[in-house]
Amino acid sequence: MSSASIEDIITKLAANNIDTIIPTIDNEGNISYPILEGQSIPVEMLEDAVKDNMLERHIYKKMLICPIHRKVLNLLTLHCPQCKSNDIKKINLIEHITCGFIGERDRFNNAGKLICPSCSTQITEKNSNMLGAWYICNLCSAKFNAPLILFQCDNHQLDIAMVDIKDIFYYTVTKGLIKNEYDVSEMFTTIYQILESKNISVVKMHSIKGRSGVVHTVPLYINDYRGNDIVIEYCIGDNDDTSISSNTFMQAIIKLMDLQAKHMILICIPKMIDELRYMAATNNIMVIEGNNKNVIIANLLDIVNSRMLQNRRG
Ligand SMILES: [Zn+2]
Ligand SMILES: [Zn+2]
Ligand SMILES: [Zn+2]
Incomplete structure:
Protein backbone atom coordinates (compact mmCIF):
# COMPACT_ATOMS: atom_id res chain seq x y z
CA MET A 1 0.00 0.00 0.00
CA SER A 2 2.85 2.37 0.73
CA SER A 3 3.75 2.39 -2.96
CA ALA A 4 0.22 3.30 -4.10
CA SER A 5 -0.44 6.99 -4.55
CA ILE A 6 -3.44 8.72 -3.06
CA GLU A 7 -4.72 9.25 -6.61
CA ASP A 8 -4.66 5.48 -7.18
CA ILE A 9 -6.46 4.91 -3.92
CA ILE A 10 -9.17 7.51 -4.59
CA THR A 11 -9.68 6.14 -8.09
CA LYS A 12 -10.01 2.65 -6.64
CA LEU A 13 -12.46 3.82 -4.00
CA ALA A 14 -14.53 5.62 -6.64
CA ALA A 15 -14.61 2.45 -8.75
CA ASN A 16 -16.05 0.62 -5.75
CA ASN A 17 -18.53 3.39 -4.93
CA ILE A 18 -16.80 4.15 -1.63
CA ASP A 19 -16.54 7.81 -0.71
CA THR A 20 -15.83 7.60 3.03
CA ILE A 21 -12.75 6.37 4.89
CA ILE A 22 -13.67 5.46 8.47
CA PRO A 23 -11.09 4.76 11.20
CA THR A 24 -11.00 1.53 13.14
CA ILE A 25 -9.46 1.10 16.57
CA ASP A 26 -8.08 -2.31 17.49
CA ASN A 27 -7.98 -3.87 20.96
CA GLU A 28 -4.54 -2.38 21.54
CA GLY A 29 -5.87 1.11 20.83
CA ASN A 30 -4.12 1.58 17.49
CA ILE A 31 -6.02 3.74 15.01
CA SER A 32 -5.95 2.71 11.38
CA TYR A 33 -7.77 3.51 8.17
CA PRO A 34 -8.46 0.27 6.38
CA ILE A 35 -9.74 0.54 2.84
CA LEU A 36 -10.13 -2.16 0.28
CA GLU A 37 -8.73 -5.68 0.72
CA GLY A 38 -8.05 -5.04 4.39
CA GLN A 39 -5.12 -2.74 3.63
CA SER A 40 -4.60 0.40 5.66
CA ILE A 41 -3.77 3.83 4.39
CA PRO A 42 -1.29 5.89 6.49
CA VAL A 43 -2.87 8.89 8.17
CA GLU A 44 -0.07 11.15 6.83
CA MET A 45 -1.18 10.28 3.32
CA LEU A 46 -4.78 11.16 4.16
CA GLU A 47 -3.68 14.48 5.63
CA ASP A 48 -1.67 15.29 2.48
CA ALA A 49 -4.74 14.52 0.39
CA VAL A 50 -6.74 16.94 2.55
CA LYS A 51 -4.17 19.66 1.82
CA ASP A 52 -4.45 18.86 -1.89
CA ASN A 53 -8.23 19.18 -1.61
CA MET A 54 -8.83 15.61 -2.67
CA LEU A 55 -10.24 14.52 0.67
CA GLU A 56 -12.29 16.32 3.29
CA ARG A 57 -11.68 15.75 6.98
CA HIS A 58 -14.46 15.45 9.57
CA ILE A 59 -14.44 14.72 13.29
CA TYR A 60 -15.39 11.11 13.92
CA LYS A 61 -15.03 11.02 17.71
CA LYS A 62 -13.09 12.69 20.44
CA MET A 63 -11.22 9.96 22.24
CA LEU A 64 -8.98 9.61 25.25
CA ILE A 65 -5.43 8.69 24.36
CA CYS A 66 -2.20 7.96 26.20
CA PRO A 67 0.03 11.03 25.79
CA ILE A 68 3.11 8.79 25.65
CA HIS A 69 2.06 6.02 23.28
CA ARG A 70 -0.67 7.95 21.39
CA LYS A 71 -2.96 4.95 21.65
CA VAL A 72 -6.68 5.12 22.22
CA LEU A 73 -7.50 4.16 25.81
CA ASN A 74 -10.48 1.88 25.48
CA LEU A 75 -9.96 -0.20 28.63
CA LEU A 76 -10.81 1.46 31.90
CA THR A 77 -11.19 0.05 35.40
CA LEU A 78 -12.79 1.40 38.60
CA HIS A 79 -10.81 1.53 41.84
CA CYS A 80 -11.20 2.39 45.50
CA PRO A 81 -10.02 6.01 45.94
CA GLN A 82 -8.60 5.11 49.36
CA CYS A 83 -6.51 1.97 48.80
CA LYS A 84 -6.58 1.88 44.93
CA SER A 85 -7.88 -1.68 44.95
CA ASN A 86 -9.84 -2.82 41.93
CA ASP A 87 -11.83 -5.21 44.17
CA ILE A 88 -14.90 -3.00 44.58
CA LYS A 89 -18.61 -3.71 44.47
CA LYS A 90 -21.46 -1.50 43.29
CA ILE A 91 -24.24 -1.12 45.85
CA ASN A 92 -27.52 0.75 46.17
CA LEU A 93 -27.93 2.43 49.55
CA ILE A 94 -31.23 3.18 51.26
CA GLU A 95 -31.61 5.53 54.21
CA HIS A 96 -34.57 4.92 56.56
CA ILE A 97 -35.18 8.52 57.67
CA THR A 98 -37.38 7.58 60.66
CA CYS A 99 -34.67 5.59 62.46
CA GLY A 100 -31.59 6.83 60.62
CA PHE A 101 -30.47 3.42 59.41
CA ILE A 102 -28.46 3.36 56.17
CA GLY A 103 -27.78 0.09 54.45
CA GLU A 104 -27.58 -1.79 51.17
CA ARG A 105 -30.80 -2.40 49.33
CA ASP A 106 -30.25 -6.17 49.62
CA ARG A 107 -30.56 -5.92 53.38
CA PHE A 108 -34.03 -4.33 53.12
CA ASN A 109 -35.43 -7.06 50.84
CA ASN A 110 -37.95 -9.09 52.74
CA ALA A 111 -40.46 -11.33 50.95
CA GLY A 112 -40.84 -8.91 48.06
CA LYS A 113 -41.15 -5.89 50.32
CA LEU A 114 -38.59 -3.39 51.59
CA ILE A 115 -38.42 -3.64 55.39
CA CYS A 116 -35.92 -1.71 57.53
CA PRO A 117 -33.61 -4.35 59.12
CA SER A 118 -33.03 -2.05 62.09
CA CYS A 119 -36.60 -1.15 63.15
CA SER A 120 -38.68 -3.56 61.02
CA THR A 121 -40.82 -0.76 59.55
CA GLN A 122 -41.89 -0.98 55.92
CA ILE A 123 -39.94 1.45 53.74
CA THR A 124 -42.07 3.96 51.82
CA GLU A 125 -41.20 6.82 49.50
CA LYS A 126 -41.99 9.28 52.30
CA ASN A 127 -39.90 7.74 55.09
CA SER A 128 -36.76 6.96 53.08
CA ASN A 129 -34.06 8.26 50.80
CA MET A 130 -32.71 6.27 47.91
CA LEU A 131 -29.05 7.22 48.01
CA GLY A 132 -28.37 5.87 44.55
CA ALA A 133 -25.35 3.93 43.36
CA TRP A 134 -22.42 3.64 45.71
CA TYR A 135 -19.35 1.50 45.78
CA ILE A 136 -17.84 -0.48 48.57
CA CYS A 137 -14.23 -1.62 48.67
CA ASN A 138 -13.90 -5.30 49.53
CA LEU A 139 -10.35 -4.69 50.73
CA CYS A 140 -10.60 -1.67 53.03
CA SER A 141 -14.43 -1.43 53.34
CA ALA A 142 -14.47 2.20 52.26
CA LYS A 143 -17.81 3.40 50.81
CA PHE A 144 -17.67 5.98 48.06
CA ASN A 145 -19.80 7.25 45.18
CA ALA A 146 -16.99 8.45 42.89
CA PRO A 147 -14.61 5.60 42.16
CA LEU A 148 -11.13 6.28 40.87
CA ILE A 149 -11.07 5.64 37.12
CA LEU A 150 -7.84 4.22 35.72
CA PHE A 151 -7.11 3.75 32.02
CA GLN A 152 -5.02 0.84 30.88
CA CYS A 153 -2.36 1.46 28.24
CA ASP A 154 0.38 -1.00 27.19
CA ASN A 155 2.10 -1.70 30.50
CA HIS A 156 0.97 1.23 32.56
CA GLN A 157 -2.12 2.86 33.99
CA LEU A 158 -3.18 6.48 33.75
CA ASP A 159 -5.70 8.47 35.71
CA ILE A 160 -8.08 10.95 34.14
CA ALA A 161 -5.74 13.89 34.76
CA MET A 162 -2.98 12.24 32.72
CA VAL A 163 -4.89 11.36 29.56
CA ASP A 164 -5.13 13.49 26.44
CA ILE A 165 -8.21 14.07 24.33
CA LYS A 166 -7.63 13.54 20.64
CA ASP A 167 -9.85 14.26 17.66
CA ILE A 168 -10.19 11.16 15.54
CA PHE A 169 -11.13 11.96 11.98
CA TYR A 170 -12.85 10.26 9.14
CA TYR A 171 -12.35 11.32 5.55
CA THR A 172 -14.61 11.72 2.57
CA VAL A 173 -13.69 12.05 -1.05
CA THR A 174 -14.12 15.69 -1.96
CA LYS A 175 -17.07 16.28 -4.20
CA GLY A 176 -15.90 16.95 -7.69
CA LEU A 177 -17.21 14.26 -9.93
CA ILE A 178 -17.25 15.35 -13.55
CA LYS A 179 -20.57 14.44 -15.11
CA ASN A 180 -20.88 16.70 -18.12
ZN1 LIG B 1 0.77 4.52 27.17
ZN1 LIG C 1 -10.10 0.26 49.48
ZN1 LIG D 1 -35.56 1.83 60.46
Missing part, protein backbone atom coordinates in the same frame (compact mmCIF):
# COMPACT_ATOMS: atom_id res chain seq x y z
CA GLU A 181 -19.31 19.38 -20.30
CA TYR A 182 -20.35 22.06 -17.86
CA ASP A 183 -18.26 20.40 -15.11
CA VAL A 184 -15.35 20.17 -17.55
CA SER A 185 -15.47 23.88 -18.35
CA GLU A 186 -15.67 24.65 -14.64
CA MET A 187 -12.57 22.52 -14.10
CA PHE A 188 -10.66 24.38 -16.80
CA THR A 189 -11.65 27.70 -15.25
CA THR A 190 -10.22 26.51 -11.92
CA ILE A 191 -6.99 25.34 -13.56
CA TYR A 192 -6.73 28.64 -15.43
CA GLN A 193 -7.11 30.61 -12.20
CA ILE A 194 -4.54 28.52 -10.36
CA LEU A 195 -1.96 28.87 -13.18
CA GLU A 196 -2.56 32.60 -13.48
CA SER A 197 -2.08 33.01 -9.74
CA LYS A 198 1.31 31.32 -10.19
CA ASN A 199 2.23 33.86 -12.89
CA ILE A 200 2.22 31.23 -15.58
CA SER A 201 1.29 32.56 -19.00
CA VAL A 202 -1.90 30.68 -19.83
CA VAL A 203 -4.65 31.25 -22.43
CA LYS A 204 -8.18 29.84 -22.40
CA MET A 205 -9.80 28.58 -25.63
CA HIS A 206 -6.66 29.24 -27.61
CA SER A 207 -6.61 28.88 -31.41
CA ILE A 208 -3.48 27.54 -33.07
CA LYS A 209 -2.78 26.68 -36.69
CA GLY A 210 -1.63 23.10 -37.07
CA ARG A 211 0.95 21.79 -39.54
CA SER A 212 -1.91 20.81 -41.85
CA GLY A 213 -3.10 24.41 -41.98
CA VAL A 214 -6.23 23.63 -39.97
CA VAL A 215 -6.86 25.99 -37.05
CA HIS A 216 -7.57 24.12 -33.83
CA THR A 217 -8.91 25.46 -30.57
CA VAL A 218 -7.66 23.99 -27.30
CA PRO A 219 -9.18 24.65 -23.88
CA LEU A 220 -5.87 25.65 -22.32
CA TYR A 221 -2.53 26.72 -23.72
CA ILE A 222 0.59 27.55 -21.74
CA ASN A 223 3.55 29.31 -23.31
CA ASP A 224 6.56 30.74 -21.54
CA TYR A 225 7.94 32.20 -24.83
CA ARG A 226 11.18 30.27 -24.48
CA GLY A 227 10.18 27.64 -26.96
CA ASN A 228 8.37 25.81 -24.24
CA ASP A 229 4.65 25.40 -24.67
CA ILE A 230 2.07 23.04 -23.28
CA VAL A 231 -1.19 22.22 -25.00
CA ILE A 232 -3.95 20.79 -22.84
CA GLU A 233 -6.81 18.93 -24.49
CA TYR A 234 -9.48 16.63 -23.12
CA CYS A 235 -11.92 13.99 -24.21
CA ILE A 236 -14.88 12.66 -22.32
CA GLY A 237 -16.84 9.39 -22.36
CA ASP A 238 -20.52 9.28 -23.21
CA ASN A 239 -21.51 8.72 -19.61
CA ASP A 240 -19.99 8.49 -16.15
CA ASP A 241 -18.43 5.08 -16.21
CA THR A 242 -17.72 4.18 -19.80
CA SER A 243 -14.35 4.52 -21.43
CA ILE A 244 -13.91 7.12 -24.11
CA SER A 245 -14.83 5.73 -27.51
CA SER A 246 -11.89 5.03 -29.78
CA ASN A 247 -13.29 7.52 -32.27
CA THR A 248 -13.30 10.41 -29.82
CA PHE A 249 -9.87 9.44 -28.56
CA MET A 250 -8.36 9.21 -32.05
CA GLN A 251 -9.71 12.63 -32.96
CA ALA A 252 -8.01 14.14 -29.93
CA ILE A 253 -4.72 12.39 -30.71
CA ILE A 254 -4.77 13.52 -34.36
CA LYS A 255 -5.48 17.10 -33.28
CA LEU A 256 -2.60 17.09 -30.79
CA MET A 257 -0.19 15.58 -33.32
CA ASP A 258 -1.11 18.29 -35.82
CA LEU A 259 -0.39 21.00 -33.24
CA GLN A 260 3.11 19.78 -32.41
CA ALA A 261 3.49 21.62 -29.14
CA LYS A 262 6.54 20.85 -27.03
CA HIS A 263 4.36 19.18 -24.40
CA MET A 264 0.91 17.74 -24.88
CA ILE A 265 -1.45 16.71 -22.13
CA LEU A 266 -4.65 14.83 -22.83
CA ILE A 267 -7.20 14.60 -20.03
CA CYS A 268 -9.34 11.50 -20.46
CA ILE A 269 -12.61 11.50 -18.52
CA PRO A 270 -13.06 8.96 -17.05
CA LYS A 271 -10.53 6.70 -18.79
CA MET A 272 -9.20 5.69 -22.15
CA ILE A 273 -9.51 2.29 -23.75
CA ASP A 274 -6.54 0.12 -22.75
CA GLU A 275 -5.85 -0.88 -26.36
CA LEU A 276 -5.18 2.77 -27.27
CA ARG A 277 -2.67 3.48 -24.55
CA TYR A 278 0.25 2.90 -26.88
CA MET A 279 -1.14 5.59 -29.22
CA ALA A 280 -0.64 8.27 -26.61
CA ALA A 281 2.71 6.91 -25.46
CA THR A 282 4.25 6.66 -28.93
CA ASN A 283 3.13 10.19 -29.77
CA ASN A 284 4.62 11.64 -26.61
CA ILE A 285 1.25 12.65 -25.22
CA MET A 286 0.90 12.67 -21.46
CA VAL A 287 -2.43 11.29 -20.36
CA ILE A 288 -4.35 12.08 -17.21
CA GLU A 289 -7.30 9.82 -16.52
CA GLY A 290 -10.06 10.15 -13.98
CA ASN A 291 -13.45 11.66 -13.30
CA ASN A 292 -12.76 13.61 -10.14
CA LYS A 293 -12.05 17.26 -10.85
CA ASN A 294 -9.72 17.63 -7.89
CA VAL A 295 -7.69 14.56 -8.70
CA ILE A 296 -7.28 15.67 -12.31
CA ILE A 297 -6.27 19.19 -11.26
CA ALA A 298 -3.69 17.81 -8.81
CA ASN A 299 -2.19 15.59 -11.49
CA LEU A 300 -2.18 18.32 -14.10
CA LEU A 301 -0.48 20.84 -11.83
CA ASP A 302 2.12 18.20 -11.03
CA ILE A 303 2.97 17.79 -14.71
CA VAL A 304 2.92 21.53 -15.45
CA ASN A 305 5.18 22.24 -12.49
CA SER A 306 7.69 19.59 -13.51
CA ARG A 307 7.76 20.76 -17.16
CA MET A 308 8.09 24.43 -16.28
CA LEU A 309 10.79 23.59 -13.76
CA GLN A 310 12.67 21.49 -16.29
CA ASN A 311 12.60 24.46 -18.60
CA ARG A 312 13.84 26.86 -15.94
CA ARG A 313 16.77 24.58 -15.28
CA GLY A 314 17.48 24.17 -19.00
Whole structure:
Protein backbone atom coordinates (compact mmCIF):
# COMPACT_ATOMS: atom_id res chain seq x y z
CA MET A 1 0.00 0.00 0.00
CA SER A 2 2.85 2.37 0.73
CA SER A 3 3.75 2.39 -2.96
CA ALA A 4 0.22 3.30 -4.10
CA SER A 5 -0.44 6.99 -4.55
CA ILE A 6 -3.44 8.72 -3.06
CA GLU A 7 -4.72 9.25 -6.61
CA ASP A 8 -4.66 5.48 -7.18
CA ILE A 9 -6.46 4.91 -3.92
CA ILE A 10 -9.17 7.51 -4.59
CA THR A 11 -9.68 6.14 -8.09
CA LYS A 12 -10.01 2.65 -6.64
CA LEU A 13 -12.46 3.82 -4.00
CA ALA A 14 -14.53 5.62 -6.64
CA ALA A 15 -14.61 2.45 -8.75
CA ASN A 16 -16.05 0.62 -5.75
CA ASN A 17 -18.53 3.39 -4.93
CA ILE A 18 -16.80 4.15 -1.63
CA ASP A 19 -16.54 7.81 -0.71
CA THR A 20 -15.83 7.60 3.03
CA ILE A 21 -12.75 6.37 4.89
CA ILE A 22 -13.67 5.46 8.47
CA PRO A 23 -11.09 4.76 11.20
CA THR A 24 -11.00 1.53 13.14
CA ILE A 25 -9.46 1.10 16.57
CA ASP A 26 -8.08 -2.31 17.49
CA ASN A 27 -7.98 -3.87 20.96
CA GLU A 28 -4.54 -2.38 21.54
CA GLY A 29 -5.87 1.11 20.83
CA ASN A 30 -4.12 1.58 17.49
CA ILE A 31 -6.02 3.74 15.01
CA SER A 32 -5.95 2.71 11.38
CA TYR A 33 -7.77 3.51 8.17
CA PRO A 34 -8.46 0.27 6.38
CA ILE A 35 -9.74 0.54 2.84
CA LEU A 36 -10.13 -2.16 0.28
CA GLU A 37 -8.73 -5.68 0.72
CA GLY A 38 -8.05 -5.04 4.39
CA GLN A 39 -5.12 -2.74 3.63
CA SER A 40 -4.60 0.40 5.66
CA ILE A 41 -3.77 3.83 4.39
CA PRO A 42 -1.29 5.89 6.49
CA VAL A 43 -2.87 8.89 8.17
CA GLU A 44 -0.07 11.15 6.83
CA MET A 45 -1.18 10.28 3.32
CA LEU A 46 -4.78 11.16 4.16
CA GLU A 47 -3.68 14.48 5.63
CA ASP A 48 -1.67 15.29 2.48
CA ALA A 49 -4.74 14.52 0.39
CA VAL A 50 -6.74 16.94 2.55
CA LYS A 51 -4.17 19.66 1.82
CA ASP A 52 -4.45 18.86 -1.89
CA ASN A 53 -8.23 19.18 -1.61
CA MET A 54 -8.83 15.61 -2.67
CA LEU A 55 -10.24 14.52 0.67
CA GLU A 56 -12.29 16.32 3.29
CA ARG A 57 -11.68 15.75 6.98
CA HIS A 58 -14.46 15.45 9.57
CA ILE A 59 -14.44 14.72 13.29
CA TYR A 60 -15.39 11.11 13.92
CA LYS A 61 -15.03 11.02 17.71
CA LYS A 62 -13.09 12.69 20.44
CA MET A 63 -11.22 9.96 22.24
CA LEU A 64 -8.98 9.61 25.25
CA ILE A 65 -5.43 8.69 24.36
CA CYS A 66 -2.20 7.96 26.20
CA PRO A 67 0.03 11.03 25.79
CA ILE A 68 3.11 8.79 25.65
CA HIS A 69 2.06 6.02 23.28
CA ARG A 70 -0.67 7.95 21.39
CA LYS A 71 -2.96 4.95 21.65
CA VAL A 72 -6.68 5.12 22.22
CA LEU A 73 -7.50 4.16 25.81
CA ASN A 74 -10.48 1.88 25.48
CA LEU A 75 -9.96 -0.20 28.63
CA LEU A 76 -10.81 1.46 31.90
CA THR A 77 -11.19 0.05 35.40
CA LEU A 78 -12.79 1.40 38.60
CA HIS A 79 -10.81 1.53 41.84
CA CYS A 80 -11.20 2.39 45.50
CA PRO A 81 -10.02 6.01 45.94
CA GLN A 82 -8.60 5.11 49.36
CA CYS A 83 -6.51 1.97 48.80
CA LYS A 84 -6.58 1.88 44.93
CA SER A 85 -7.88 -1.68 44.95
CA ASN A 86 -9.84 -2.82 41.93
CA ASP A 87 -11.83 -5.21 44.17
CA ILE A 88 -14.90 -3.00 44.58
CA LYS A 89 -18.61 -3.71 44.47
CA LYS A 90 -21.46 -1.50 43.29
CA ILE A 91 -24.24 -1.12 45.85
CA ASN A 92 -27.52 0.75 46.17
CA LEU A 93 -27.93 2.43 49.55
CA ILE A 94 -31.23 3.18 51.26
CA GLU A 95 -31.61 5.53 54.21
CA HIS A 96 -34.57 4.92 56.56
CA ILE A 97 -35.18 8.52 57.67
CA THR A 98 -37.38 7.58 60.66
CA CYS A 99 -34.67 5.59 62.46
CA GLY A 100 -31.59 6.83 60.62
CA PHE A 101 -30.47 3.42 59.41
CA ILE A 102 -28.46 3.36 56.17
CA GLY A 103 -27.78 0.09 54.45
CA GLU A 104 -27.58 -1.79 51.17
CA ARG A 105 -30.80 -2.40 49.33
CA ASP A 106 -30.25 -6.17 49.62
CA ARG A 107 -30.56 -5.92 53.38
CA PHE A 108 -34.03 -4.33 53.12
CA ASN A 109 -35.43 -7.06 50.84
CA ASN A 110 -37.95 -9.09 52.74
CA ALA A 111 -40.46 -11.33 50.95
CA GLY A 112 -40.84 -8.91 48.06
CA LYS A 113 -41.15 -5.89 50.32
CA LEU A 114 -38.59 -3.39 51.59
CA ILE A 115 -38.42 -3.64 55.39
CA CYS A 116 -35.92 -1.71 57.53
CA PRO A 117 -33.61 -4.35 59.12
CA SER A 118 -33.03 -2.05 62.09
CA CYS A 119 -36.60 -1.15 63.15
CA SER A 120 -38.68 -3.56 61.02
CA THR A 121 -40.82 -0.76 59.55
CA GLN A 122 -41.89 -0.98 55.92
CA ILE A 123 -39.94 1.45 53.74
CA THR A 124 -42.07 3.96 51.82
CA GLU A 125 -41.20 6.82 49.50
CA LYS A 126 -41.99 9.28 52.30
CA ASN A 127 -39.90 7.74 55.09
CA SER A 128 -36.76 6.96 53.08
CA ASN A 129 -34.06 8.26 50.80
CA MET A 130 -32.71 6.27 47.91
CA LEU A 131 -29.05 7.22 48.01
CA GLY A 132 -28.37 5.87 44.55
CA ALA A 133 -25.35 3.93 43.36
CA TRP A 134 -22.42 3.64 45.71
CA TYR A 135 -19.35 1.50 45.78
CA ILE A 136 -17.84 -0.48 48.57
CA CYS A 137 -14.23 -1.62 48.67
CA ASN A 138 -13.90 -5.30 49.53
CA LEU A 139 -10.35 -4.69 50.73
CA CYS A 140 -10.60 -1.67 53.03
CA SER A 141 -14.43 -1.43 53.34
CA ALA A 142 -14.47 2.20 52.26
CA LYS A 143 -17.81 3.40 50.81
CA PHE A 144 -17.67 5.98 48.06
CA ASN A 145 -19.80 7.25 45.18
CA ALA A 146 -16.99 8.45 42.89
CA PRO A 147 -14.61 5.60 42.16
CA LEU A 148 -11.13 6.28 40.87
CA ILE A 149 -11.07 5.64 37.12
CA LEU A 150 -7.84 4.22 35.72
CA PHE A 151 -7.11 3.75 32.02
CA GLN A 152 -5.02 0.84 30.88
CA CYS A 153 -2.36 1.46 28.24
CA ASP A 154 0.38 -1.00 27.19
CA ASN A 155 2.10 -1.70 30.50
CA HIS A 156 0.97 1.23 32.56
CA GLN A 157 -2.12 2.86 33.99
CA LEU A 158 -3.18 6.48 33.75
CA ASP A 159 -5.70 8.47 35.71
CA ILE A 160 -8.08 10.95 34.14
CA ALA A 161 -5.74 13.89 34.76
CA MET A 162 -2.98 12.24 32.72
CA VAL A 163 -4.89 11.36 29.56
CA ASP A 164 -5.13 13.49 26.44
CA ILE A 165 -8.21 14.07 24.33
CA LYS A 166 -7.63 13.54 20.64
CA ASP A 167 -9.85 14.26 17.66
CA ILE A 168 -10.19 11.16 15.54
CA PHE A 169 -11.13 11.96 11.98
CA TYR A 170 -12.85 10.26 9.14
CA TYR A 171 -12.35 11.32 5.55
CA THR A 172 -14.61 11.72 2.57
CA VAL A 173 -13.69 12.05 -1.05
CA THR A 174 -14.12 15.69 -1.96
CA LYS A 175 -17.07 16.28 -4.20
CA GLY A 176 -15.90 16.95 -7.69
CA LEU A 177 -17.21 14.26 -9.93
CA ILE A 178 -17.25 15.35 -13.55
CA LYS A 179 -20.57 14.44 -15.11
CA ASN A 180 -20.88 16.70 -18.12
CA GLU A 181 -19.31 19.38 -20.30
CA TYR A 182 -20.35 22.06 -17.86
CA ASP A 183 -18.26 20.40 -15.11
CA VAL A 184 -15.35 20.17 -17.55
CA SER A 185 -15.47 23.88 -18.35
CA GLU A 186 -15.67 24.65 -14.64
CA MET A 187 -12.57 22.52 -14.10
CA PHE A 188 -10.66 24.38 -16.80
CA THR A 189 -11.65 27.70 -15.25
CA THR A 190 -10.22 26.51 -11.92
CA ILE A 191 -6.99 25.34 -13.56
CA TYR A 192 -6.73 28.64 -15.43
CA GLN A 193 -7.11 30.61 -12.20
CA ILE A 194 -4.54 28.52 -10.36
CA LEU A 195 -1.96 28.87 -13.18
CA GLU A 196 -2.56 32.60 -13.48
CA SER A 197 -2.08 33.01 -9.74
CA LYS A 198 1.31 31.32 -10.19
CA ASN A 199 2.23 33.86 -12.89
CA ILE A 200 2.22 31.23 -15.58
CA SER A 201 1.29 32.56 -19.00
CA VAL A 202 -1.90 30.68 -19.83
CA VAL A 203 -4.65 31.25 -22.43
CA LYS A 204 -8.18 29.84 -22.40
CA MET A 205 -9.80 28.58 -25.63
CA HIS A 206 -6.66 29.24 -27.61
CA SER A 207 -6.61 28.88 -31.41
CA ILE A 208 -3.48 27.54 -33.07
CA LYS A 209 -2.78 26.68 -36.69
CA GLY A 210 -1.63 23.10 -37.07
CA ARG A 211 0.95 21.79 -39.54
CA SER A 212 -1.91 20.81 -41.85
CA GLY A 213 -3.10 24.41 -41.98
CA VAL A 214 -6.23 23.63 -39.97
CA VAL A 215 -6.86 25.99 -37.05
CA HIS A 216 -7.57 24.12 -33.83
CA THR A 217 -8.91 25.46 -30.57
CA VAL A 218 -7.66 23.99 -27.30
CA PRO A 219 -9.18 24.65 -23.88
CA LEU A 220 -5.87 25.65 -22.32
CA TYR A 221 -2.53 26.72 -23.72
CA ILE A 222 0.59 27.55 -21.74
CA ASN A 223 3.55 29.31 -23.31
CA ASP A 224 6.56 30.74 -21.54
CA TYR A 225 7.94 32.20 -24.83
CA ARG A 226 11.18 30.27 -24.48
CA GLY A 227 10.18 27.64 -26.96
CA ASN A 228 8.37 25.81 -24.24
CA ASP A 229 4.65 25.40 -24.67
CA ILE A 230 2.07 23.04 -23.28
CA VAL A 231 -1.19 22.22 -25.00
CA ILE A 232 -3.95 20.79 -22.84
CA GLU A 233 -6.81 18.93 -24.49
CA TYR A 234 -9.48 16.63 -23.12
CA CYS A 235 -11.92 13.99 -24.21
CA ILE A 236 -14.88 12.66 -22.32
CA GLY A 237 -16.84 9.39 -22.36
CA ASP A 238 -20.52 9.28 -23.21
CA ASN A 239 -21.51 8.72 -19.61
CA ASP A 240 -19.99 8.49 -16.15
CA ASP A 241 -18.43 5.08 -16.21
CA THR A 242 -17.72 4.18 -19.80
CA SER A 243 -14.35 4.52 -21.43
CA ILE A 244 -13.91 7.12 -24.11
CA SER A 245 -14.83 5.73 -27.51
CA SER A 246 -11.89 5.03 -29.78
CA ASN A 247 -13.29 7.52 -32.27
CA THR A 248 -13.30 10.41 -29.82
CA PHE A 249 -9.87 9.44 -28.56
CA MET A 250 -8.36 9.21 -32.05
CA GLN A 251 -9.71 12.63 -32.96
CA ALA A 252 -8.01 14.14 -29.93
CA ILE A 253 -4.72 12.39 -30.71
CA ILE A 254 -4.77 13.52 -34.36
CA LYS A 255 -5.48 17.10 -33.28
CA LEU A 256 -2.60 17.09 -30.79
CA MET A 257 -0.19 15.58 -33.32
CA ASP A 258 -1.11 18.29 -35.82
CA LEU A 259 -0.39 21.00 -33.24
CA GLN A 260 3.11 19.78 -32.41
CA ALA A 261 3.49 21.62 -29.14
CA LYS A 262 6.54 20.85 -27.03
CA HIS A 263 4.36 19.18 -24.40
CA MET A 264 0.91 17.74 -24.88
CA ILE A 265 -1.45 16.71 -22.13
CA LEU A 266 -4.65 14.83 -22.83
CA ILE A 267 -7.20 14.60 -20.03
CA CYS A 268 -9.34 11.50 -20.46
CA ILE A 269 -12.61 11.50 -18.52
CA PRO A 270 -13.06 8.96 -17.05
CA LYS A 271 -10.53 6.70 -18.79
CA MET A 272 -9.20 5.69 -22.15
CA ILE A 273 -9.51 2.29 -23.75
CA ASP A 274 -6.54 0.12 -22.75
CA GLU A 275 -5.85 -0.88 -26.36
CA LEU A 276 -5.18 2.77 -27.27
CA ARG A 277 -2.67 3.48 -24.55
CA TYR A 278 0.25 2.90 -26.88
CA MET A 279 -1.14 5.59 -29.22
CA ALA A 280 -0.64 8.27 -26.61
CA ALA A 281 2.71 6.91 -25.46
CA THR A 282 4.25 6.66 -28.93
CA ASN A 283 3.13 10.19 -29.77
CA ASN A 284 4.62 11.64 -26.61
CA ILE A 285 1.25 12.65 -25.22
CA MET A 286 0.90 12.67 -21.46
CA VAL A 287 -2.43 11.29 -20.36
CA ILE A 288 -4.35 12.08 -17.21
CA GLU A 289 -7.30 9.82 -16.52
CA GLY A 290 -10.06 10.15 -13.98
CA ASN A 291 -13.45 11.66 -13.30
CA ASN A 292 -12.76 13.61 -10.14
CA LYS A 293 -12.05 17.26 -10.85
CA ASN A 294 -9.72 17.63 -7.89
CA VAL A 295 -7.69 14.56 -8.70
CA ILE A 296 -7.28 15.67 -12.31
CA ILE A 297 -6.27 19.19 -11.26
CA ALA A 298 -3.69 17.81 -8.81
CA ASN A 299 -2.19 15.59 -11.49
CA LEU A 300 -2.18 18.32 -14.10
CA LEU A 301 -0.48 20.84 -11.83
CA ASP A 302 2.12 18.20 -11.03
CA ILE A 303 2.97 17.79 -14.71
CA VAL A 304 2.92 21.53 -15.45
CA ASN A 305 5.18 22.24 -12.49
CA SER A 306 7.69 19.59 -13.51
CA ARG A 307 7.76 20.76 -17.16
CA MET A 308 8.09 24.43 -16.28
CA LEU A 309 10.79 23.59 -13.76
CA GLN A 310 12.67 21.49 -16.29
CA ASN A 311 12.60 24.46 -18.60
CA ARG A 312 13.84 26.86 -15.94
CA ARG A 313 16.77 24.58 -15.28
CA GLY A 314 17.48 24.17 -19.00
ZN1 LIG B 1 0.77 4.52 27.17
ZN1 LIG C 1 -10.10 0.26 49.48
ZN1 LIG D 1 -35.56 1.83 60.46
